[in-house]
Amino acid sequence: MTRRQFLTVASLATGSLAVPSISARTAKESRQAAGLEEKSIAELQAMMRTGQASAVSLVRFYLQRIDAIDRRGKALRSVIELNPDALDLAAGLDEERRRQGPRGPLHGIPVLLKDNIATRDRMQTTAGSLALVGAKAPRDAFLVTRLRQAGAVILGKTNLSEWANIRSTRSTSGWSARGGLTRNPYAAERNTSGSSSGSAVAIAANLAAVAIGTETDGSIVSPSAMAALVGFKPTVGLVSRDGIVPISHSQDTAGPMARCVADAAAVLQVIAARDARDKATSGQPEAPPDFLAALDRNGMAGARLGFARNPFVTHPEVWKIAEQAVDKLEALGATVVEVEIPNVAKYADTELEVLLHELKADMNAYLAEFAQGAPVRSLEDIIAFNEKHHETEMPWFGQELFIQAQAKEGLDSPAYLAALENNRRYSCAEGIDKIMQEHQLDALVAPTGGPAWLTDLVNGDRDTGGFSTPAAVAGYPHVTVPAGQVSGLPIGLSFVGKAYAEATLIKLAYAFEQATRARRPPVL
Secondary structure (H helix, E strand, C coil), X not given: CCHHHHHHHHHHHHCCCCCCCCCCXXXXXXXXHCCCCCCCHHHHHHHHHCCCCCHHHHHHHHHHHHHHHHHXXXXXXXXXXXXXXXXXXXXXXXXXXXXXXXXXXXXXXXXXXXXXXXXXXXXXXXXXXHHHCCCCCCCCCHHHHHHHHCCCEEEEXXXXXXXXXXXXXXXXXXXXXCCEEXXXXXXCCECCCCCCHHHHHHHHCCCCCEEEEEECCCCCHHHHHHCCCEEEECCCCCECCCCECCCCCCCCEEEEEECCHHHHHHHHHHHECCECCEHHHHHCCCCCCCCHHHCCCCCCCCXXXXXXXXXXXXXXXXXXXXXHHHHHHHHCCCEEEEECCCCHHHHCCXXXXXXXXXXXXXXXXXXXXXXXXXXXXXHHHHHHHHHHCHHHXXXXXXXXXXXXXXXXXXXXXXXXXXXXXXXHHHHHHHHHHHHHHHHCCCEEEEECECCCCECCCCCCCCCCEECCHHHHHHCCCEEEEEEEEECCEEEEEEEECCXXXXXXXXXXXXXXXXHHCCCCCCCC
């Protein structure tokens, strides 16, 4: 490919998004599309069951909003690519519903996927990088197979912080060379956080029913909190990472991003499963809990919670919201004790050491299988590609973390093994486990993060703090729920538990959500 040809491809990749034709809408479909904003999965299913909506009308509705809001209007740029077969898939699922009924709660529900999750269809999987433009996955990621089997309609892919924000310490969250900058729907000049920025913004703006994000440390919960969403980072090993562009097999996981806890639970019910291609999933319970059964309005009664007072977030107004949330938790029947998670500083540096070692090994393994048709087959190739295409790939920040990762030794190196052991010790046994056992806690709670900061492509992110790292390093589950706003900017409340405590967290988060109803959609 010549430089001129490459720049043409880059322009097409970051320019206008082709939207399947929606001009053939019938009067019936127009009626069905009315009032679909903020509808839950259960409400959409009820509408399809009674004929007030169909999978086709839902897809058309979301396609129209993507065209009007994401590409024009507010120009949020949250969707990086649309599935050209979405309408046909929806029509087939509608016919199946007529013939034999729905497969389950996700039948006909449009879902967006972060653009680091492989799909074997006419879409690409690029992690936002021009280095993977043209790559065609040989098969679906395991979680995509699960979604398709459940009857979900894969509507498209969402933008993200390129390479899930592991390229540079000076990056701007929500920016990728392929997708451009995703904008915050609550305040366009402010950041979306990352790396699942597009997934968060798309669901906040009602561009799909639900989305899938991925997290290594904060990439689901932080953008979800800033978009007034429920973001669920499961236990590492509950959801297969097969077919997902990796950073770290110690910390990576995919999870749902939704407008309510019930929707997140419905998606988690489908994607949580053992997979022979991801050995981490062999550690999950033999029979996964019924996450939908955990949706209990009275689920806070009798709970014992630890209010983490570590200074992860410093904004005083955020702490006021958190303290008001604690008052609500106690009013709902929980006992709340103030705690401080121990030894957090002891893995502040070794976390990155582990991520960089695993990035090199895991990325090379992914590219060997899933980068068919792309000009790169290794991390070393990606670094060379970025240097060659510096103008388009690195106009704002570099790739020093990639370079550091490439220089690391293998996964048998003493430095890596020592860092990994340190992380496990101080995040689990002498961290979350210790404080939860000491106080006999069902979960930890804390503000998820600070308000969205101003986007600054020149200087990079100015993070306002966050509670993601303890659960991320431990590999433990973490859910954020809308809790309020600071100057119109959403703030979330986090619930963190031990491994495979998802059902408990769903019960607690649902009770809090139903009692507070704190989500406020953006004005679009």
